[in-house]
Amino acid sequence: MVSIDSIPGVVLGGVLLAALVAVGYLRRRRRTMADGGYPTPSERETELETEKPFGLVRWFTTVDHKDIGILYIVFGVVAALWGGTDAMMLRTELITPGKTIWGTETYNGLFTTHGVTMIFFFALPVFFGIANYFLPMLIGADDMSFPRINAIAFWLLPPSLVLVRGGLITEIIGKLLESVGLSALAYPLLALTPIDMSWTMYTPMSSSLANPQIDLALLGLHLSGIATTMGAINFIVTIFAERADDVEWANLDIFSWTMLTTSGIALFAFPVLGSAIIMLFLDRNFGTTFFALEGGGAILWQHLFWFWGHPEVYILVLPAFGLTSLILPKFSGRKLFGFKFIVYSTLAIGVLSFGVWAHHMFTTSVDPRVKASFMAVSIAIAIPSAVKTFNWMTTMWSGNIRLTAPMILIIGGIGTFIIGGVTGVFLASIPVDLVFHDTYYIVGHFHFIIMGIIAMSMVAASYYWFPILTRRMYDQRLAQVQAVLLIVGVTVSFTAMLVIGYLGLPRRYAYYPAEFTLLHQVATAGAYIIALSVFLWIVNFVQSARTGPLVMDADVWNLKESGQFTREWQWFERQLQERRGFERSTPRTPVAEDGGSGGSSDVGDGGEGGGGSDGRDD
Numbered sequence: 056m057v058s059i060d061s062i063p064g065v066v067l068g069g070v071l072l073a074a075l076v077a078v079g080y081l082r083r084r085r086r087t088m089a090d091g092g093y094p095t096p097s098e099r100e101t102e103l104e105t106e107k108p109f110g111l112v113r114w115f116t117t118v119d120h121k122d123i124g125i126l127y128i129v130f131g132v133v134a135a136l137w138g139g140t141d142a143m144m145l146r147t148e149l150i151t152p153g154k155t156i157w158g159t160e161t162y163n164g165l166f167t168t169h170g171v172t173m174i175f176f177f178a179l180p181v182f183f184g185i186a187n188y189f190l191p192m193l194i195g196a197d198d199m200s201f202p203r204i205n206a207i208a209f210w211l212l213p214p215s216l217v218l219v220r221g222g223l224i225t226e227i228i229g230k231l232l233e234s235v236g237l238s239a240l241a242y243p244l245l246a247l248t249p250i251d252m253s254w255t256m257y258t259p260m261s262s263s264l265a266n267p268q269i270d271l272a273l274l275g276l277h278l279s280g281i282a283t284t285m286g287a288i289n290f291i292v293t294i295f296a297e298r299a300d301d302v303e304w305a306n307l308d309i310f311s312w313t314m315l316t317t318s319g320i321a322l323f324a325f326p327v328l329g330s331a332i333i334m335l336f337l338d339r340n341f342g343t344t345f346f347a348l349e350g351g352g353a354i355l356w357q358h359l360f361w362f363w364g365h366p367e368v369y370i371l372v373l374p375a376f377g378l379t380s381l382i383l384p385k386f387s388g389r390k391l392f393g394f395k396f397i398v399y400s401t402l403a404i405g406v407l408s409f410g411v412w413a414h415h416m417f418t419t420s421v422d423p424r425v426k427a428s429f430m431a432v433s434i435a436i437a438i439p440s441a442v443k444t445f446n447w448m449t450t451m452w453s454g455n456i457r458l459t460a461p462m463i464l465i466i467g468g469i470g471t472f473i474i475g476g477v478t479g480v481f482l483a484s485i486p487v488d489l490v491f492h493d494t495y496y497i498v499g500h501f502h503f504i505i506m507g508i509i510a511m512s513m514v515a516a517s518y519y520w521f522p523i524l525t526r527r528m529y530d531q532r533l534a535q536v537q538a539v540l541l542i543v544g545v546t547v548s549f550t551a552m553l554v555i556g557y558l559g560l561p562r563r564y565a566y567y568p569a570e571f572t573l574l575h576q577v578a579t580a581g582a583y584i585i586a587l588s589v590f591l592w593i594v595n596f597v598q599s600a601r602t603g604p605l606v607m608d609a610d611v612w613n614l615k616e617s618g619q620f621t622r623e624w625q626w627f628e629r630q631l632q633e634r635r636g637f638e639r640s641t642p643r644t645p646v647a648e649d650g651g652s653g654g655s656s657d658v659g660d661g662g663e664g665g666g667g668s669d670g671r672d673d
């Protein structure tokens with residue numbers, strides 16, 4: 056055994072010193088970074104070219120809202136690809152009625168991890184990322200109110216994703232250990248298999264399954280809930296406290312309004328889920344009886360879960376509404392019609408969303424008179440949603456519509472939202488729900504919203520703000536093709552599911568009667584089209600971010616014409632001007648950051664007239 060005395064003092068001293076130097080170095084680097092507090096005048100001057108640490112250190116230590124926004128978005132996209140792989144595996148299994156590739160156990164694991172990953176780690180993080188990047192700019196703030204909490208909230212997510220999805224990873228590590236003869240170490244790892252209780256985690260199944268991975272997943276979900284709550288508080292405080300002097304409530308932009316409402320809902324919903332998860336954890340491990348028969352029973356879990364679960368769907372869809380309301384007018388050449396009513400309807404949805412949870416429990420033993428009131432509120436919530444839809448249509452009415460990729464996606468999103476919403480109104484009606492409950496109709500319904508307006512508005516935003524994010528332009532033709540493919544894929548896949556459900560096939564089964572084969576194959580074909588479009592989006596995004604034509608004129612979308620050149624674009628214009636000024640006085644070497652050839656065109660042609668519309672042909 057090596058004892059501490061046997062290590063030479065010089066070595067210990069050296070290690071200690073190296074550690075101190077590293078800490079000091081990091082601290083010195085950090086001092087020059089915006090910490091969102093109160094910058095000194097000299098810091099304010101260098102705001103645009105703030106020095107940041109390089110490489111990984113920068114990304115691990117950043118507290119800048121734009122960097123954190125990008126981290127969130129990248130994380131969300133990675134999670135979506137992982138959850139999307141699950142979806143593709145599910146759909147592939149369903150190509151034939153019997154066993155195609157995966158058996159029932161794997162299938163059960165897949166639809167659970169798919170649902171959990173998409174809901175917790177894709178949809179919300181991406182919106183939080185978009186909001187982190189753009190919301191401070193839209194309201195004229197320097198940063199979020201609590202930049203460090205912002206960073207912590209993000210960094211809780213990767214560990215929670217690993218905790219939730221650990222089963223697969225531990226299985227691989229366990230098998231590896233076993234193969235080199237370390238069975239003792241491998242055994243506990245192999246005991247963790249992917250969770251298969253569905254994303255709703257209904258008791259008694261979730262409380263009685265032996266798999267210890269479920270406990271880890273519960274802890275992971277709890278952690279992600281803490282992260283979301285921290286993020287929500289940050290958005291609320293930022294919108295209240297950091298608005299520029301000329302940003303009143305009356306002219307607060309629509310995306311910030313929806314983020315404010317979403318954060319408000321999250322603030323009340325997530326603690327309930329967090330508590331329920333802890334109760335379930337205690338039931339599983341410490342013999343409490345919250346959800347046992349002699350305690351609250353299985354229905355208690357459903358009440359608590361859906362008290363979070365229904366508001367959650369609005370937490371996800373409100374930012375999508377916000378992006379729709381924000382982007383649509385830009386390509387309609389008109390101001391958003393009925394701004395005030397869109398804000399009011401957002402707030403109305405925020406309040407009503409807490410009064411509808413039991414529509415997920417229409418087939419349970421809940422008192423029928425109680426259910427009837429939930430039916431009434433559920434149908435009522437269609438009204439504010441319809442207000443928005445009609446306002447969007449009116450905004451487009453006799454507008455000067457430009458079918459750019461973001462606009463195609465926004466229109467597609469409105470269309471899918473109408474289908475998802477109308478099928479939802481049917482489900483809100485108790486007699487109809489009794490027929491459709493737990494059939495593919497449900498899967499079709501919520502995917503029209505989730506893969507429809509929610510995913511489409513995200514992709515639309517990625518194109519719309521692409522120049523700000525990368526200072527380059529993407530391939531617009533490819534983007535239009537991608538947009539159309541996404542709309543076609545979603546419509547084909549989930550319409551087929553609505554029909555399958557209408558014919559009465561229950562969901563969550565790996566095997567099904569042969570007469571559904573054709574419809575299932577159509578749904579799978581649609582899913583492959585979606586996958587293709589996602590692939591094209593990634594290719595276009597990554598490739599254009601590296602080598603796309605540089606943007607010279609901040610008014611990429613001709614927004615000045617219709618008086619909609621909003622704050623984030625003005626910020627972008629200042630950035631471009633700064634850079635050009637900077638570049639004129641300091642000639643750049645060819646290895647400068649834009650990378651050789653691209654860099655020179657940045658300085659060339661004296662700016663204004665030339666660029667901006669590179670590659671813009673529609």
Ligand code: HEM
Pocket residue numbers: 139142143145146166167169170171173174177178253254255498502505506510548561562563564582585586
């Ligand atoms: C390519 C896109 C997608 C495809 C093909 C797809 C497909 C599926 C399939 C086949 C199921 C299982 C249905 C069953 O077995 O009963 C499912 C369930 C689910 N999906 Fe997706 N999905 C996609 C995208 C998404 C997205 C983006 C989200 C969320 C933001 C999402 C959330 C869910 C949820 C919550 C469930 C319910 C899981 C359950 O029933 O326990 N999906 N999806």
Ligand SMILES: [Cu+2]
Pocket residue numbers: 364365368411412414415
């Ligand atoms: Cu609901």
